[in-house]
Each structure stands twice: as C-alpha cells, then as structure tokens.
Amino acid sequence: MAIAKFFLSAFLLALKVESNWTRPFWFLFYHAIKPFSSVILVLFMYKAVLGFDFKNPFFPFIYVGTVFWTFVQSSTLGISWSILSDREFYETLKYMIILPYSYVLNLFGRFFAYFILSLFSVTILLISGKLLFTINFSLKILFIIYFISSIPLFFSTGLLFGSLLLLYPRYAFFLQEFFTSALFLISGVVFPVKLLPFPLNLIASYSPITIWLDGIRKNLGINFLSQNTFDPNKLLINFLILSFLFFILSIKIFNITEQLARRKGKIEETTGG
Amino acid sequence: MYKMQSRDKRYMGIDYPIKTVDLKRFYGKICALNGVSIKVNEGEIFGLLGPNGAGKTTLIRILTTLLLPTSGKAYVLGYDVEKEYREIRKRINMVSGGEEVGYGILTVQETLYLFSQFYGLPLKETRKRISELSDLLDLGPHLQKRVSRLSTGLRQRMNIARGFINNPDCIFLDEPTMGLDVESSINVRKFIKRWVKEKEGKTILLTTHNMYEAEELCDRIAIINKGEIFACDTPKGLKDLVKKEDIYEFEIKAKEYETKKIDDFYILEKKRLEGERFYIKIRAPKNIPFEKLIKEIRKDNTEIISFKKIEPTLEEVFVKLVGKSFEEVERE
Amino acid sequence: MIKKFKESFSINLRTLIARAYVRIVATHREGSWIFLNGLTGIISLASYVYLYRNLGAKKIYEGFVIIGSFILAFWINVLWSIASQLYWEKLSGNLRYFIIAPCSKMAILIGMSFGGIYMILLRSSFVLFLAFFVFKTPLKYFNPLLIFLTFFITLFGLYGLGMAFSSLYLLWGREAWHLSSLFQEPIYAFSGLYYPIRVLPIFIVIIFSLIPLTLGLDAMRQCFYGKEAEGLLNVYLELIILTFLSIIFIFLSYLSLKKMEEVARKKGTLIERWQ
Numbered sequence: 100m101a102i103a104k105f106f107l108s109a110f111l112l113a114l115k116v117e118s119n120w121t122r123p124f125w126f127l128f129y130h131a132i133k134p135f136s137s138v139i140l141v142l143f144m145y146k147a148v149l150g151f152d153f154k155n156p157f158f159p160f161i162y163v164g165t166v167f168w169t170f171v172q173s174s175t176l177g178i179s180w181s182i183l184s185d186r187e188f189y190e191t192l193k194y195m196i197i198l199p200y201s202y203v204l205n206l207f208g209r210f211f212a213y214f215i216l217s218l219f220s221v222t223i224l225l226i227s228g229k230l231l232f233t234i235n236f237s238l239k240i241l242f243i244i245y246f247i248s249s250i251p252l253f254f255s256t257g258l259l260f261g262s263l264l265l266l267y268p269r270y271a272f273f274l275q276e277f278f279t280s281a282l283f284l285i286s287g288v289v290f291p292v293k294l295l296p297f298p299l300n301l302i303a304s305y306s307p308i309t310i311w312l313d314g315i316r317k318n319l320g321i322n323f324l325s326q327n328t329f330d331p332n333k334l335l336i337n338f339l340i341l342s343f344l345f346f347i348l349s350i351k352i353f354n355i356t357e358q359l360a361r362r363k364g365k366i367e368e369t370t371g372g
Numbered sequence: 373m374y375k376m377q378s379r380d381k382r383y384m385g386i387d388y389p390i391k392t393v394d395l396k397r398f399y400g401k402i403c404a405l406n407g408v409s410i411k412v413n414e415g416e417i418f419g420l421l422g423p424n425g426a427g428k429t430t431l432i433r434i435l436t437t438l439l440l441p442t443s444g445k446a447y448v449l450g451y452d453v454e455k456e457y458r459e460i461r462k463r464i465n466m467v468s469g470g471e472e473v474g475y476g477i478l479t480v481q482e483t484l485y486l487f488s489q490f491y492g493l494p495l496k497e498t499r500k501r502i503s504e505l506s507d508l509l510d511l512g513p514h515l516q517k518r519v520s521r522l523s524t525g526l527r528q529r530m531n532i533a534r535g536f537i538n539n540p541d542c543i544f545l546d547e548p549t550m551g552l553d554v555e556s557s558i559n560v561r562k563f564i565k566r567w568v569k570e571k572e573g574k575t576i577l578l579t580t581h582n583m584y585e586a587e588e589l590c591d592r593i594a595i596i597n598k599g600e601i602f603a604c605d606t607p608k609g610l611k612d613l614v615k616k617e618d619i620y621e622f623e624i625k626a627k628e629y630e631t632k633k634i635d636d637f638y639i640l641e642k643k644r645l646e647g648e649r650f651y652i653k654i655r656a657p658k659n660i661p662f663e664k665l666i667k668e669i670r671k672d673n674t675e676i677i678s679f680k681k682i683e684p685t686l687e688e689v690f691v692k693l694v695g696k697s698f699e700e701v702e703r704e
Numbered sequence: 705m706i707k708k709f710k711e712s713f714s715i716n717l718r719t720l721i722a723r724a725y726v727r728i729v730a731t732h733r734e735g736s737w738i739f740l741n742g743l744t745g746i747i748s749l750a751s752y753v754y755l756y757r758n759l760g761a762k763k764i765y766e767g768f769v770i771i772g773s774f775i776l777a778f779w780i781n782v783l784w785s786i787a788s789q790l791y792w793e794k795l796s797g798n799l800r801y802f803i804i805a806p807c808s809k810m811a812i813l814i815g816m817s818f819g820g821i822y823m824i825l826l827r828s829s830f831v832l833f834l835a836f837f838v839f840k841t842p843l844k845y846f847n848p849l850l851i852f853l854t855f856f857i858t859l860f861g862l863y864g865l866g867m868a869f870s871s872l873y874l875l876w877g878r879e880a881w882h883l884s885s886l887f888q889e890p891i892y893a894f895s896g897l898y899y900p901i902r903v904l905p906i907f908i909v910i911i912f913s914l915i916p917l918t919l920g921l922d923a924m925r926q927c928f929y930g931k932e933a934e935g936l937l938n939v940y941l942e943l944i945i946l947t948f949l950s951i952i953f954i955f956l957s958y959l960s961l962k963k964m965e966e967v968a969r970k971k972g973t974l975i976e977r978w979q
Contacts, residue, residue, distance in 0.1 A: 120882045129886070136889035140897065144752065147899040148761040157758065188795060269477075269734075272784075273741055280748035290754040368520070399972060433972065436804050440969045462806040471797040477730045489722030490805035490812075492715030534801070 105200045109208025113181065117216065127219070134169040134220040135227075141165050141289055159234045160323040163316050164288040166224040170217045171253060171286070171308060172279055177213025178206050178257030182264050183271050186368075193367050202357065203350055206261065210254050237320030241332055244339070245314040252311055252342050255349035256282070262349075262356035268368055286312055287325025307345060310338055386450045389414050389542050389575040390435060395444035397430050397599075404430040406599040407444065412575055412592075417568055419590030420579040421686065423698040427599040428579035432544045435577065436466045449541055462491075464542045467535035469550030472527060476520030480511060480530050483519055484537055491538035498537075505533040508563050525556035532560060536567065545578040549585060561589055581698060583686040593686070595693055597701060602693040611684045614692045619682040620654045620665065625675040636660060637668060649677065716811035723812050727819025731826070745831035746838065749773040752898050753839050763842055764929050765899070770835040771924050772897040777828045778862055779891070779917050781820045783884040786866030789816055790964075791873050803968070809961050813870060817863040845930035850939065854923045857946045861916025864953030871957070871964035896921055900934035909936065916953075919946050 118126040141161055149155060185192040196202050228234045260278055264271050285292065285303035292303035303309055304326045313324045314331035324331070331338070360366055390412035397405040405427045412418040420428045433439040435448055437457035446453040448460045474483040481502060488498040506512045509529045514522065522530065528551070535543060545564070549557040568574050580586050586593050587607045594604040603610060619640070629642065629650045641653040656665055669676060691697050696704075752769040793799040802812055836843070873883055894908055895901075895918040901909055912918045923942040925933035936942070 133885075133889060136893040139893035141755070143893070143896075143903050144755060144899045145759065147903045148756065148759040148765065161755070273744065277740065277744040277747070280744055280751075284747055284751045284754075289751060290758040294754050294758060397972075430972075438800055438803060438969065439972045458806065461804055464804070466801070466804055468797075468800075473797050473801065475726070475730065475796075475798075477733055478726055482726055482729060486722050486726050487801065487805075489718040490715075490802070490807045492711070492718050492807070 102200065102204065105198075106204060106208040106211075109205045110212045113177065113209035113212035114216075116184065117212070130216055130220050131223045134166070134217075134224055137169055138162065138165050138224060153232045153234075156321075156323045158232070159228075159321045160316065160325075161289045162228050162232065162234060163225075163319060163321055164312060164325070166221055166228065167312055167315055168283065168286070168288045169224070170221050170249070171256070171282070173217040173220075174210060174214045174249075174253040175257035175260060176275060176279065178210050178254070179260045179264050179271070179275055181206055181209045182261050186268060186366075187271075196357070196361075196366055203258070203353055206258065207254060210257055211250075214250065214253065235320060239318040239320070241335065242315065242318035244335065245311060245318055245331075248339055248342050249311060251346040252307055255342075255345045256308070258349040258353045262353045265353075265356050265360040266363070266365060268365060282306075282308060285309065288312065291324070292326045307338070307342060310334065314338070386447045388412055388447075389449050390418070390577055391445075391447045392431070392435075393445040395431070395434065395446055396442045397427075397434060397439070398442045404599050405434075405441070408596070408599065408601055410594055410601065410604065412577060414573055414575055415568065416591045417564065417576045417578060417589050419586040419593040420577070420596050421581065421583070421586045421593050421690070422579075422596035423581055423701045425702070426581075426596045428581075428596060429546055430599075431596075432466065432546050432577070432579055436464060436544050437461055463540060464544065465535045465538055465540040466544040466546065467532050467548050469528060469545075469547040469552070471531075473531045473534060474519045474527075477518060479516050479518055480506075480522070480526075480533075481515040483530065484533055487534045488537045493538065501537055501539065502533075505536055508566065509533050510559065525552050528552055528556065529560065532563065539571070541573065542575045542577070545576060547580055547582075548578065549580075549582065557585070561585065564589060587686055595686075595690055597690075597694045603689070607686065610686060610689045614684045614688050615658060617658055618656045618660070620656060621680045621682060622652050622654065622669060623677040623679070624650050624652065624669065625677055626650060626672065629672075629674065637665065712808075715806060716808050719805075719807040719811040720815040720818070723815025724818035724822070725815075727816060728822050731819070731823040739830075741827045742830040742834065745773060745777065745827065746835055749831070749835060750839075753835075762932075764844065764932055766839050767836075767841045767843070767928060768900070768925055768933075769898045770832060770839070770841060771928060772921060773835070774828045774832045775858065775917065775921055775924060776892075776897060777824050777831070778821070778859060780888070781824045782862045782866035783869075783888055785820050786813065786817055786863060787869035787873055787887075788881070788884050789813070790870045794874065803965060809965070810867070810958055813867045813957065813961075817867065821859060821863070843928055844932055845928060847927060851924070851927045854920065854927050854939065854943060857943050857950065858916055858920025858924065861920060861946050861950040861953060864950045864957060865916060867957035868953050868960050871960040874964050875960070875967060891915055891917060894918075900925070901936050902934050913945070914949070916946055916949055919949075 120126075121129070145158065145161065152158075182192070185195055195205055198205070225236065229236060260275065263274050263278075267274060285295070285299060285306050286308040287303060292300055292309055294300075295303055309325055310331055313326065314335070316324060317331055388411045390410065392408050392410050395405055395408040396403070408427070408431060410418075420426075420431065422428050430439065434441050434446055434453060437448075437453055437460050440454060449463050451457075451459045453460060474486075478486070484502050484505075485498055488501065493501065502515070506515055509532060511526070511529055511533060514526055514530075517526075519527065519530070528548075532548065535545070548564070549560050552560065564576065564578075568576050578586075578589060590607065592604060592606055593610060595602045595610070603613065605613075623645070625648055627648050629652065636657050638655045639652055640655050641651070643651040645651055652669075654665070654669075666676070687697065694701065749769050749772075752772075753766045756765045756769065790799060790802075793802060802809060835841070869883075869887075876883065891912070894904065894912045895915060896904065896912075897917075901918060901922050904912075909918070919936070919942045922933075922936045923939045923946070926935040926939045926942075937945075
C-alpha cells in the first residue's frame with residue numbers, strides 16, 4: 100500500500116512538474132499539437148520528393164514510425180529529464196535518493212506519467228493519420244502485447260540513459276542528444292535499417308526498439324517493415340523474454356551507477372550554469 | 373572605469389550616503405516595509421537586525437535598485453533610487469549570503485574577471501584588485517580552481533571578492549556569513565571591518581539575524597520587524613534601553629550561604645557547586661559603586677573566587693522593543 | 705557628453721569581450737565535447753539523409769539536410785543558450801548581479817551570443833565538412849563571399865531574435881525549457897529545415913519567414929545549389945529582408961530588456977529564484 104502511494108506521488112509529481120506552467124486545457128492542447136511537428140517535418144520531406152502520393156506503402160511506414168518514435172522519445176527522456184531536473188533545477192536529488200523507497204521506483208512513477216502523456220499524443224496522431232491521410236490501420240490482437248511490452252522496454256532504455264546522467268552531469272544535454280539521435284538512426288524509424296552500412300545494419304536489426312517498432316507496424320496492418328530479416332510476430336516470445344531481461348539488467352546497472360555516483364560525490368553536484 | 377563622485381559634494385545635499393524617508397513597499401496586500409526612515413553615515417557599518425521576513429532584504433533590494441518602493445524616498449550616495457538608478461549602479465555592489473554565484477566551469481579568477489568587466493575595470497586594475505582581494509580573503513591558492521569544485525565557504529569568499537571587485541563606495545551585504553562555518557565567518561567579518569577602516573569614504577549596510585555578528589561588526593544597528601524600524605542606535609545605546617539594573621555572577625567559597633536581600637541588591641539565583649563553593653546571580657541598581665557590592669558579598673568572610681558582570685544581549689533588546697523573541701516572530 | 709559616451713562605450717565593450725571570452729574559455733575546457741558533439745551532429749542528420757535515399761530523392765536533397773543541420777545547431781543554441789540564458793542566470797543567482805551592474809544588459813547578451821557562435825561554429829563546421837565527405841554529397845555552386853554574407857546575416861537575425869526572447873521568457877514567467885521546446889519543434893517543421901520551403905503552403909511560408917531561420921536556410925541552400933535549390937526568393941532580396949528583420953529583433957530585444965527590468969523592479973519578482 101505504502102509502495103503504491105509512493106508510486107502515485109511520483110506519478111503526480113511528474114504531472115505537476117510538466118503541467119504547472121499553464122492551465123490544464125492548454126497543457127493538453129500543447130501535448131496534442133506538439134508531436135505533430137516531428138510528423139510534419141517528415142511529411143514535407145516526403146512531399147518534396149513524392150508529392151501528395153500517400154498511397155505509396157512507404158508513407159504509412161514513416162508515419163507510424165515517426166508517431167511511435169515520439170512515444171519512445173518522450174517516455175525515455177522523461178526519466179533522464181527527471182534526474183536532471185532533480186539535480187540541477189530543484190536540487191532535490193539528494194532528498195529523493197535518501198527516501199526509504201528506491202529511487203528507481205520513484206523514477207518508474209514519473210516515467211509512467213510521461214508514458215500516459217505520450218499515449219495521449221500518439222492516439223491523436225494515429226486518429227489524424229486515419230482521417231487526414233487515409234492510412235488503413237487494422238488492429239491485431241498482438242498489438243496489445245507489443246504495446247504493453249513498451250512499458251518495460253522504454254523504462255529500461257530510459258533508465259540506462261539515466262545511469263549515464265547520474266555519473267556525467269556536465270554532459271547531460273549532450274548525452275541525451277547523442278543517445279536519442281543514435282537510437283533514432285538504428286531503430287528504423289523513417290527508413291529501413293538495411294540501408295545502413297555494416298555493422299550498423301546488423302546492430303539495428305537486433306535492436307529491441309527496431310523489433311518493437313516493426314511489431315507495432317505489423318500489428319497495425321502495415322506490411323512495409325524496417326528490417327526484413329525476420330517476422331516480429333514469430334519472435335514475440337523471444338522478444339518478451341529479452342525485454343524482461345533487459346528490464347532487470349537496466350535496474351541492476353542503475354543501482355550500480357547510483358552507488359558509483361555516491362562514491363564519486365556526484366549526487367549533489369550541479370553544473371552551476 | 374567610472375570615476376567616483378567627489379566627496380565635497382556631500383551627496384548632493386542629501387548629507388548621507390544612504391537615506392530613506394518614510395519608505396513603504398507592498399507585495400500585493402502584504403506590507404514588507406512600513407515607513408522606514410534611516411540615515412547611514414559615511415565610513416559606517418550600519419546593521420539591520422531582524423528575524424526572517426522582517427523586511428531587511430526588501431530594503432536592500434530597494435537600495436540596490438532591484439526593486440521600486442511603493443511610496444517614500446530612498447537615496448544612495450545622493451541619488452534617487454527610482455530615477456537615478458544608473459548613477460547608483462556605477463558606485464555600489466551587493467553580496468548575498470547562502471547563494472551560489474558564477475559558473476561552475478569557470479575558475480575563481482575568471483569569474484572575478486568577468487564581474488569586474490561589468491564595471492569597466494581596466495585589465496591592469498582588475499589584476500591588482502583580484503590579487504588584493506584574494507590576499508585579504510585568503511583566496512590565493514584557489515584562484516585557478518573551478519567554481520564547481522569549491523566548498524561552500526570558499527564560494528562565499530569568492531562571492532564577497534566579487535562584491536568588492538569594483539571598490540564600491542557603498543556596499544550592501546545581505547546575511548554575508550549565512551551558511552558559513554565559524555572560522556570562515558570570523559574571517560569574513562575581519563575582512564569587512566578591515567575594508568571599511570582602511571578605505572576612506574566607504575559605507576556598508578549589512579543585514580543579519582545573527583546578534584553576535586551585528587554587535588561585533590556594526591557601528592549602529594537598526595532593529596527591524598514587520599517592515600518597521602523599532603530603534604536605531606549604537607549596540608551600546610540599544611543595550612542601554614533595557615539596562616536599568618546590572619546583573620552580576622559570582623563564584624564564592626563558603627560553607628553555607630544564605631539567600632537574603634542585601635540592602636539594594638537582590639539575589640536572583642543560588643546554586644551549590646562542588647566542594648564548599650556557591651554560584652550566585654545578583655541584580656543591582658544601575659551604576660552602583662562596585663566596592664559596595666563586594667563589601668556586601670564578603671560580609672560573612674566569604675571568599676570571592678570569580679565574578680562577571682553580565683551585559684544584556686541584543687536579543688533582550690529585541691524582546692523589550694517588539695515584545696517577542698526572534699523565534700516567536702518567525703513562528704508566527 | 706562625449707566623455708560619458710566614451711565611458712559607457714568602454715564599459716560595454718569590456719563587458720561584451722569578457723562575456724564572450726569566458727564562454728570561449730569554457731568551450732575549450734570541454735575539448736573532447738566538441739568532437740563528440742560533432743559526432744552527434746552527424747548521427748542525427750544521417751537518419752534524414754537515409755530517409756531521402758529511401759525516397760529516391762535527388763542527391764542535393766541530402767545536401768539540404770546537411771545545410772539544415774548546420775544552421776539548426778545555431779538555432780538550438782539560440783533557444784537554449786541565448787533565449788533561455790537570463791532564465792538560467794536567474795536560477796543560478798547571477799541575474800540580480802547582472803541587473804545591478806552599470807553595464808548595458810545588451811552588452812552581456814551580445815557577448816554571450818559571440819561566445820555561443822564561436823562554440824557552435826567549431827562544432828558545426830566539423831559536422832558540415834565531415835557530412836559532405838561521408839555522404840559524398842555534391843556541391844553544385846559555390847560563392848564563398850555570398851555564403852559568408854548569408855551565413856552571418858542569418859546569425860545576426862537568429863541571435864537578435866534569441867536576445868529578444870531572453871527577456872520575454874522572464875516576462876512570460878514560464879519555465880524556460882517549456883518555452884524553448886514550444887518554439888523548437890514547430891519551427892523545425894515549418895522552416896524548411898531539410899526541404900525546399902516552396903513545398904509549404906504560401907501562408908505558412910509568410911508566417912514562418914518572420915523567423916530568420918526560414919529565409920536564412922533558403923538563402924544558404926541557394927548559395928550552395930543555385931537554381932536547383934528551388935529557392936523562394938532571390939538571395940539578395942532574402943538578405944535584405946533578413947537584415948531588416950535582424951534590426952527589428954535587436955531593437956525589440958533592447959525594448960524587451962528595458963521592459964523586463966521595469967517590471968522586475970515594480971513587481972519585485974522576475975529576477976529572483978523560485979519566483
């Protein structure tokens with residue numbers, strides 16, 4: 100019960116921190132509109148080359164890829180942002196760390212807030228894709244499993260980013276940019292990963308986010324996939340086991356880095372402008 | 373670099389480097405300053421003593437041109453804080469305690485250089501001032517250290533050096549020793565005293581809620597609470613407000629000591645100590661001859677081991693004037 | 705009068721130099737950072753290069769992505785370091801000391817801009833040359849003088865806008881990171897960052913041309929690829945508009961700084977942490 104309360108308070112904290120700058124209506128409006136910009140950028144790049152030919156199978160591929168990428172990005176960055184703001188802006192990291200419950204649980208609560216907010220944006224973007232660009236989505240049952248698996252997958256990814264931020268506060272912004280760019284490149288978001296040079300294409304084919312994105316695409320009825328080496332649905336069990344192991348591993352790594360950060364005196368370190 | 377005003381001008385007829393007249397400041401409906409009038413003399417360390425939320429920082433913010441008064445007048449070095457704030461800024465500086473200033477990635481020397489340039493100091497002069505201030509504040513060995521690697525005490529010393537870098541005519545110190553350890557606080561206080569003594573025509577306005585600091589540093593102190601000045605005098609003058617009687621503590625050697633009224637004196641407290649010793653606390657009328665007191669104590673051939681005259685504290689002055697202690701006011 | 709002007713000029717020049725200098729010093733102190741940051745630049749633009757490759761776009765479109773990324777780095781710096789700077793200074797407790805100093809706050813902002821430009825130029829030039837080399841993107845047309853002129857006028861406009869934003873951020877009283885992210889992505893989308901601006905509907909082009917990024921990028925693309933860049937207007941005309949915009953932004957930043965200080969002094973908040 101106490102753990103549930105702690106989780107809930109972390110969840111509400113993240114919501115408050117995110118939304119305190121405006122009224123709830125504008126906040127939701129902002130979250131509904133903001134993700135459109137990344138879709139629009141790709142949309143106009145597409146239009147510059149192929150015009151308004153939205154029937155091309157490549158269009159739903161990049162549309163769904165970009166939409167779900169906003170999901171990956173905002174949920175995973177939610178964790179690193181929480182660590183960063185705790186340390187730099189609110190200077191509360193030390194107090195969070197010494198709480199009787201694990202900081203990982205605190206981060207999980209806050210991650211969940213970002214996850215729900217992104218879910219809201221993703222839903223609006225998918226409805227817009229259907230209405231504005233007549234993308235035919237046919238929802239399959241495995242979509243739900245892929246969708247649920249995104250929770251441990253994104254949390255683990257975010258936690259790994261977070262581990263680095265704990266140890267290297269000065270490079271926080273750079274590290275965030277580096278890892279999101281690298282992940283964007285190897286996750287087959289806007290192009291098939293086979294286009295990448297060796298060995299990046301190999302790494303990309305086995306990246307859990309690439310497999311997850313393809314699983315989402317396939318179970319939304321889109322047949323153009325990022326990697327054609329294997330069918331994501333046939334590998335679902337393996338993927339789930341791997342995601343679970345990745346989840347456990349990321350928590351272990353985070354706990355080790357938290358120890359290291361304490362040893363190196365990084366918990367209270369702020370970059371000071 | 374700006375040249376300072378000639379002293380002959382006597383602050384353009386204002387006569388005091390700092391003067392406020394019926395100064396009021398409201399934040400919405402909350403009154404932070406309620407008709408504050410003070411006059412600070414040149415060469416003086418003037419203290420504002422009051423609990424948290426008394427209005428000290430608001431007054432400093434008005435005088436340092438960060439905030440406008442709601443009504444009333446304030447002059448710094450003869451200039452009106454509302455209209456002539458640009459002139460004031462050339463000649464003043466400020467240090468706030470308990471806060472981090474500068475950029476973690478820069479060294480102490482680079483930070484001081486940066487802030488000196490905001491006042492247009494030529495490089496040669498900047499180097500001289502940095503060296504002078506780092507000597508006085510014992511920052512020399514730390515000049516090349518990054519700010520992010522400094523301890524709290526060193527950071528505050530750097531902050532103080534930053535405040536004095538432009539050799540201001542008037543400096544405002546807002547709780548300058550807040551958060552410092554005892555040794556650092558002593559060093560900072562020494563520096564402040566030395567600076568105002570050695571440099572001619574300088575004025576310091578200091579806020580504190582540390583009684584000891586106020587007493588040790590300030591030539592005059594204004595006691596402030598809820599935006600009002602209750603009294604303004606030298607530390608001794610303030611204490612005299614509550615000092616109608618003297619209090620003495622004695623340690624005496626005697627087999628027995630009876631609690632009794634001895635003429636004009638009154639024994640407030642008596643305690644038996646180890647061996648044949650007693651502790652007694654006596655209240656005596658103000659300025660009574662000391663010999664008379666000794667004579668009274670030794671009436672029964674009592675041997676005096678030690679004695680001490682207890683001075684009233686500024687806390688007692690505050691309680692007398694405000695009717696509550698600092699803690700009680702802050703709790704409200 | 706002349707003496708006062710000389711005095712004021714000297715103090716502001718010293719402020720400008722010092723503010724730029726410490727930023728440059730800090731940049732060099734993080735030497736390895738520039739290399740890694742450059743690498744990040746290449747990685748982030750690579751995805752869009754592959755997107756064009758997959759779409760079968762003309763090779764120069766990859767060049768658009770590279771040029772877009774080059775200028776984008778400055779825009780990010782404008783948003784997160786110049787527009788947000790006074791907010792960061794407020795958080796770190798420096799802002800009140802900036803305000804009570806006799807120097808012009810414009811001099812501080814201009815100094816920060818120079819320092820920022822230097823830092824980003826180091827990183828972006830590295831990315832620009834490496835990207836052209838790695839992706840074997842052709843250069844069709846090359847007029848160094850015009851490129852430099854376009855580049856600097858674009859920066860003039862971008863940093864002018866950032867300076868105007870810096871006090872507006874404080875006046876709006878919102879956390880800087882919300883405001884910067886609010887501006888960041890929509891502007892990515894509609895400024896023709898990686899594609900010719902002509903692709904957009906004309907009313908959007910007109911609105912987004914108010915942000916120097918749009919015309920600056922269009923002019924830069926034309927400098928590199930001439931007519932094939934499918935430019936919006938003649939480069940020289942774009943430069944005139946950009947110069948005009950820059951002057952307006954600089955003036956606006958002067959006014960907004962003045963307003964910010966006025967409001968700060970009246971309200972007593974704005975420049976204090978947590979308020």
